[in-house]
Amino acid sequence: MLTVRKRRQSPKQRHRDIYCSMLIKLAVVLLMAVICQGEKLFYKPRMIKVLPSNEIEPQKKPDFCNKLDCPEYKVIESSSGYELREYTATHWVSTALAGIDYSKASSEMFMKLFAYIQGKNAKKEKIAMTAPVLIRLIPGQGPACESNFTMSFFMSNKVADPPAPTDSTVTLKSAPTFRAYVRQFGGYYRKIEDWIKEAQELIKSINDPSKYHTEFYFTAGYDSPFRIFNRHNEIWFISK
Template structure:
């Protein structure tokens, strides 16, 4: 069972330049500003424009589809990732999101600005008990034009990840999500798969596709990874999502 205690909430960060905006009771938008008192109109524009309508996503084909889930096969792809051990999904997510955001804004060895992509995924590996810390790994998809030579991160806590071709069980749902909703939808996906035993049960992924300012037709997904297809390779570590 995943060890979580709170839903998405306002999280205070120690950096004076990290600003927050409450979007709904489930979601707080975080944005990076040059000053502590940036006008709300400029802040709104920065966050709203973060996700383009033509945002790039990883390529996949659909192998099986029904009302409850899809079985997809993704092509190999490269991602930039960060990892945190935490009791809560929301706190871990806000920390890692800004590490990765700074990477695509030029905090890499090439000082290269990289377009935002979707989905933003979170690999969730539950801890050993109810008072545990869970291991969360957030990833941004690297645009395909950079796959041959992606810029290496400057920050030690950010790393490049390669996903080989693999199959994934996917459950989609709409609306704003939070920890309780992610867990509920993961349970529904598990139930819909019945007696199938060909996927990993010790971790799962969440995937979000939308700007926090998008109110309608939001797209969220739960991913279960088919076994023997998810061996990842990092720059200096071949174990899955470890640094």
């Protein structure tokens, strides 16, 4: 029968082990902080090139669409704080909800639209995911008042005849050509307060509320919730 005697550590070794353990814990804390802050630490704003009006061409599919189909647009005007885009006529599948909690409403609406593209439709047809996930927000009269949310998935031109939804709360909609003032930014945005801050920055950049509709605005997300870095989000104000 063999017995193993534990080797006693010297005070110097114990201090060294404690120090190493503290360094490991600190590294873990810093890593979690980076993940929580996400793109805010690493996002680099896309450089905007201003073109004369006679050189404006339709925009190629942006990298932030992540190889998903997304609406075509061209940049009409740009500055350090926004782009004015012109979108071609588009088709969308939408659902609406009233509530106070933006995150909860977003999750509920997303699941309804995701079910539609996964086959909960008249043709039981699966449809590829697109970008962005667009939410129209009509703010309530106060922080304790309900806001009205409408989430929409873009219907790609590859879907020539979108199937009718079987859920009565899901509808197909068409949008004519429109222009939008767009602010771009990175990071995770789940709370309405975070989106409001970005909307306020867009208001400052445009500096003229007569140019856009003030009674509502859109949030646009382009990434899976599992994506940690290089996330892309937008705020849209629809031009008058």
